Amino acid sequence: MNAPLPAEVLKQHLIDPEICIRCNTCEETCPIDAITHDANNYVVDPDICNGCMACVPPCPTGAIDNWRLVARAEAHSVHDQLGWEELPKEQAPPIAAGSESPAAAGEPPPAPAAPAAPGAAVPPWSAAHPYVNLYTHKTPMTATVVGNYRVTGADTDSDIHHIVLDFGELPFPVLEGQSIGILPPGLDAQGRPHHARQYSLASPRDGERAGYNNLSLTVKRVTEDHAGAAAHGVCSNYLCDLVKNDKVQVIGPFGHTFLMPNHSRANLIMICTGTGSAPMRAMTERCRRRIDAGENGKLMLFFGARTERELPYFGPLMKLPPDFIDINLALSREAGQPKRYVQDLIRDRAAKVLELLADRNTCIYVCGLKGMEVGVLDALRDVTVQSGQDWSILHDALRREGRLHFETY
Ligand code: A2P
Numbered sequence: 001m002n003a004p005l006p007a008e009v010l011k012q013h014l015i016d017p018e019i020c021i022r023c024n025t026c027e028e029t030c031p032i033d034a035i036t037h038d039a040n041n042y043v044v045d046p047d048i049c050n051g052c053m054a055c056v057p058p059c060p061t062g063a064i065d066n067w068r069l070v071a072r073a074e075a076h077s078v079h080d081q082l083g084w085e086e087l088p089k090e091q092a093p094p095i096a097a098g099s100e101s102p103a104a105a106g107e108p109p110p111a112p113a114a115p116a117a118p119g120a121a122v123p124p125w126s127a128a129h130p131y132v133n134l135y136t137h138k139t140p141m142t143a144t145v146v147g148n149y150r151v152t153g154a155d156t157d158s159d160i161h162h163i164v165l166d167f168g169e170l171p172f173p174v175l176e177g178q179s180i181g182i183l184p185p186g187l188d189a190q191g192r193p194h195h196a197r198q199y200s201l202a203s204p205r206d207g208e209r210a211g212y213n214n215l216s217l218t219v220k221r222v223t224e225d226h227a228g229a230a231a232h233g234v235c236s237n238y239l240c241d242l243v244k245n246d247k248v249q250v251i252g253p254f255g256h257t258f259l260m261p262n263h264s265r266a267n268l269i270m271i272c273t274g275t276g277s278a279p280m281r282a283m284t285e286r287c288r289r290r291i292d293a294g295e296n297g298k299l300m301l302f303f304g305a306r307t308e309r310e311l312p313y314f315g316p317l318m319k320l321p322p323d324f325i326d327i328n329l330a331l332s333r334e335a336g337q338p339k340r341y342v343q344d345l346i347r348d349r350a351a352k353v354l355e356l357l358a359d360r361n362t363c364i365y366v367c368g369l370k371g372m373e374v375g376v377l378d379a380l381r382d383v384t385v386q387s388g389q390d391w392s393i394l395h396d397a398l399r400r401e402g403r404l405h406f407e408t409y
Helices: 025-029 078-082 234-240 274-288 314-318 342-348 350-357 372-386 391-400
Strands: 009-014 035-037 042-044 066-071 141-150 160-166 179-183 197-200 214-220 247-254 267-273 299-305 325-331 362-368 404-408
Touching: 009 042, 025 035, 042 078, 160 234, 179 234, 197 214, 197 234, 197 274, 214 234, 214 274, 267 274, 267 342, 267 350, 267 372, 274 299, 274 362, 274 404, 299 342, 299 350, 325 342, 342 350, 342 372, 350 372, 362 372, 372 391, 372 404, 391 404
Parallel strands: 267 299, 267 362, 299 325, 362 404
Antiparallel strands: 009 066, 035 042, 141 160, 141 247, 160 214, 179 197, 179 247
């Protein structure tokens, strides 16, 4: 075990600006608001951080997991960190006054336990090994656009594109559930290059086309912010306007937990809204390609969209055989139909959901709007409690065993 640190010495938590993709996951996860950001960097406030580690597992790149021993009085300030382009080099540990005996110098109080995150911090036990950060901001790779088309009705406000990128001869190994970063060209308002934007893969590990070194993304053109005010999404508009043979700067891959189980007969419950369907398409396609091998378990999909015409991939999805995947569409604004959310359908299908939850080979994936996180957890709790089971015990097991995963935005 490590000896306790003298009180004057701080193991300072830092974020590597060269690897960070500014996805906001750490700031959202921190239970005590110790993480903040500006247009340049995400940083940790040394006066607030208690080293609880809640933010470390969800970070898709590992940029969050950096620590430096510093004299407490000389900790790197938030102001300094916001200006960094790279982490400071490791220094020799500071020698604190009167610290010959660490125990005598006093130990900082142990960090309080972090509140449990809703999902697992580990992948399913059988997930394949993911590669991450092969290409970084400093060493991006260039992909070629080989396809870009709209997958929502042309007469709707949801302009969602299916974009296929080819990597030529360069290796870019990915797994379903991972994401990549796109570096949009040009400069931001401060005259700096834009930071990367993160997109989940919509294609399986062996390529958008099996055996090809390519992958696909599902990108919604952003024209308004969450509050409905007009806003121009820098990267989404760039991507949606790309044409065949355009070149794109790519970094990644990212993500080491939102991965599918790799053992035969594993069941998948997939719950998504809108472009959150990307990883579900990747996992479903992985399973579809091996139907003949007879290895698939049960697949159950809950998919939320405003209308059928705003549901990406509606046509191909509805062609999948019902004995391969159990599809449940929750439409919230379909004329003449009651408003439905994915969590309503989870309750409607309680019997089947419970049957799958009872099987330790079942993994659950939730991707899409932030707001559905609570709704989905409530629905899973309700169906469990109604069957006489203890949700907190099941929820703990799902997290511990890497069987419940969230990716919301
Ligand atoms: P709504 O019609 O209420 O916006 P979007 O098209 O904005 O990406 O949303 C995809 C779907 O997710 C829509 O049907 C939307 O319904 C629905 N939705 C919005 N908020 C929630 C929530 N808190 N839980 C589940 N679904 C939601």
